[in-house]
Amino acid sequence: MKLARRFRRLAKGAVIAAAVAVVETTGLSVSTQADSKLTPINTNVYTPKNDGSGWLNGKNYAALSPRVIQLEHQANPKDNGKLLMTFEQVITNNQAKTGSPSFPIYESDDSGKSWKKVSSVLPTNHQGNSPRWGFMNCPQLYELPEKIGDMPKGTVVLAGNATPNDFNDPKAATDLEMMRSDDAGQNWTFESSIATAGPSKLLGDPVWEPYLMVYNHQLVCYYSDERDSSGLKPKAQALVHQTTTDGKTWSPIKFDVDPNKISDSRPGMATLAQLSNGKWVLTYEQEGAKIREPRFLTTQPISIVQMLVRRSPQVVLHM
DSSP states (O other): EEEEEEEOOOOOOOOEEEEEEEEEEEEEEEETTTTGGGEEEEEEEOOOOOSSSSSSGGSSOOOEEEEEOOOOOOOSSGTTOOOOEEEEEEOOOTTTGTTTOOEEEEEESTTOOEEEEEEEOOOOGGGOSSSSSEEEEEEEEEEEESSTTOOTTTOOOEEEEEEEEEEHHHHHOEEEEEEEESTTTOOOEEEEEEEEEEESSSTTTEEEEOOOOOOOEEEEEEEEEEOOOTTOOOTTEEEEEESSSSSSOOOEEEEEEEEETTTTTTOOOEEEEEOTTTTTEEEEOOOSSSSSSSSESSSSSTSSSOOOOOOOOEEEEEO
């Protein structure tokens, strides 16, 4: 059994709501009839409070990009089946005077009918910095299906952007970090820095939007890379990945979707899934490209070679 998730965000960051339903799966693919069996459970998880000072960095929302995982590799059997949720939580300008934004962790032990907050994740390796640092932008949760370095099977990891509270501060930067929890999301410690870049804002040369998975005994982090130093044309963004076998040190970046080679100048938000035929599919958002529903099929998700067909709904990669 797997959990299918559907999320919605109301305008101006009014509320984070989760709709969760259990669906049957066959192998690694969901049946085409699955949608007709869904019975969503609509539950408000978080409602922000606006104190009138405005949201930090001029955001017009207070909650965005929810992510949910279902635990299945925990040493304590009672924890398996639980859901963990996180999301970007924007604080107000008044709150930023004495605090920093964090990634909240919510837990559900009844398949999403109810949720409780169990922790808040802060970039502990940047605590005490001036200016203040916090976590912002798209977080990603993942439960290790096997041991990686000194992280045992079942370790929950979280990747996201550590950044100064003020994106426009002269010291503003992006530190794409990985945090770890050894107790099913209750407590968190810093594990490693995956990549560093410019301010965490559009056209600021940041890195963001991570996606984590284990492949061939390596932990892989796919993310969006806007750095000109990566060889990109101005205002462009690429999809890249790095790997680690110990959770501490990361390989050099490898391009997966290169805007220098396709008509899409800003591919972003990569996600991957394995199909029942053993191949992997990579999908991403696009801007201004001439291909519909961009997706790559490959047998080697860490060795993607592009062969693009313009105006085609599918890009097939031959390995």
